[in-house]
Every structure is written in C-alpha cells, then in structure tokens.
Amino acid sequence: QQPVQSPQAVILREGEDAVINCSSSKALYSVHWYRQKHGEAPVFLMILLKGGEQKGHEKISASFNEKKQQSSLYLTASQLSYSGTYFCGTSFKETSGSRLTFGEGTQLTVNP
Amino acid sequence: DTEVTQTPKHLVMGMTNKKSLKCEQHMGHRAMYWYKQKAKKPPELMFVYSYEKLSINESVPSRFSPECPNSSLLNLHLHALQPEDSALYLCASSQPGQGGKLFFGSGTQLSVL
Numbered sequence: 001q002q003p004v005q006s007p008q009a010v011i012l013r014e015g016e017d018a019v020i021n022c023s024s025s026k027a028l029y030s031v032h033w034y035r036q037k038h039g040e041a042p043v044f045l046m047i048l049l050k051g052g053e054q055k056g057h058e059k060i061s062a063s064f065n066e067k068k069q070q071s072s073l074y075l076t077a078s079q080l081s082y083s084g085t086y087f088c089g090t091s092f093k094e095t096s097g098s099r100l101t102f103g104e105g106t107q108l109t110v111n112p
Numbered sequence: 113d114t115e116v117t118q119t120p121k122h123l124v125m126g127m128t129n130k131k132s133l134k135c136e137q138h139m140g141h142r143a144m145y146w147y148k149q150k151a152k153k154p155p156e157l158m159f160v161y162s163y164e165k166l167s168i169n170e171s172v173p174s175r176f177s178p179e180c181p182n183s184s185l186l187n188l189h190l191h192a193l194q195p196e197d198s199a200l201y202l203c204a205s206s207q208p209g210q211g212g213k214l215f216f217g218s219g220t221q222l223s224v225l
Binding site: 034044101 | 152
C-alpha cells in the first residue's frame with residue numbers, strides 16, 4: 001500500500017517554513033524521508049522507527065504518530081538548497097523492512 | 113567510501129538487444145536493491161538481495177534478470193525490453209532489516225527504442 005503524501009507541491013520564499021505529510025492506511029513500522037534533486041539520486045534524510053518519535057537534522061525535523069499512522073517532515077527557515085522532491089518511504093510490521101514503498105512525492109521549490 | 117557506483121550512466125538499446133547494468137558498493141552493506149523510476153514518479157522496488165540471495169522479486173517481468181555475484185556487486189541483465197521499460201534504474205544498498213537507510217547510486221537512464 002502506497003503512502004499518501006501532501007501537499008503535491010509547495011513554493012516558498014527563502015526563510016519560510018513548510019510541512020510535508022505522509023500517511024498510511026496500514027500499520028506502519030518505519031518511515032523514511034528522502035530528498036531528490038532533478039537529475040540526481042535520492043538522498044537519505046532520516047528514519048523514524050518508533051511511534052511518537054521525533055528526529056531532527058539541522059533545520060529539518062520529522063515526527064511519527066503511530067496512532068494516526070502518519071509522519072510529518074518539518075522544514076524551517078528554508079534555504080535554496082532545500083529545493084527538490086521529497087519522498088516518504090514506509091515499511092510495515094508484517095513485511096520485510098527491506099520492502100520500502102514510496103509516496104508520490106512533494107515537489108518543494110524555494111525561491112530567493 | 114559512502115558511494116554506490118552505477119554504470120553506465122546512460123544506455124540506449126533496441127528491443128532485441130542484450131545489455132547489463134552494473135552497481136558496486138564498498139560500504140559493507142549486505143542488502144542491495146534495484147529500483148525503477150519513471151519521470152516525476154517515485155522509485156518502485158524491483159528486486160532485493162540480502163546476503164547475496166534474492167529475497168524480494170516484485171513480480172518483475174523475466175526480461176529483467178538480476179544477479180549478485182558477491183556482496184559488493186549487483187547486476188541487472190536486460191533482454192528483449194519494451195519501450196515502456198525506458199526509465200531511470202537506481203541501485204541502492206543498506207544494512208539488511210528494518211531501519212537500514214538506503215544509499216542510492218546516481219542511476220542509469222535507459223532508453224529502449
């Protein structure tokens with residue numbers, strides 16, 4: 001089951017904040033977040049493995065609400081380098097952790 | 113070395129050709145993956161090798177044949193492909209199991225004529 005990401009696209013000015021959501025209809029075990037710039041490989045941002053977990057990486061952080069089966073990625077004080085497509089990838093308790101299913105992606109554009 | 117290296121970067125082939133994509137990593141990862149990505153779409157899992165054994169095949173047509181000669185190498189053999197198989201083919205590696213973050217290669221852009 002493919003997770004649902006929202007919004008599909010967002011345009012920001014440098015310094016603004018954004019939230020990207022990822023939700024599943026099935027019980028999640030882990031949520032991965034990746035960023036892919038045009039013509040490049042996806043790059044790992046973070047993994048959330050436990051319900052309620054929140055992780056941070058500089059000005060990018062994420063939360064995982066196990067009860068709601070959803071994760072949110074928070075980008076604060078956005079920089080031009082944050083532009084790209086953000087994918088969440090999910091794995092489920094009853095399947096192999098290696099079987100990661102990606103959402104459709106959120107295209108983030110940060111303008112000067 | 114935190115790189116996954118894929119060759120070639122670009123490949124154009126006819127529907128009757130046989131070609132191979134190659135992937136190499138030296139991070140000691142024991143899980144390796146092939147993903148297919150169409151333009152403006154997410155990566156779709158094709159195959160997973162765990163400890164050099166094929167552990168997941170996502171019902172991929174037999175014209176795609178994976179091979180894992182050793183823990184550092186992963187190949188994808190292509191034969192009699194269709195134009196709809198044109199896509200970016202991404203290799204990735206990780207430690208096996210839950211929580212293993214994926215390291216992706218830069219991909220092979222494949223065009224089937």
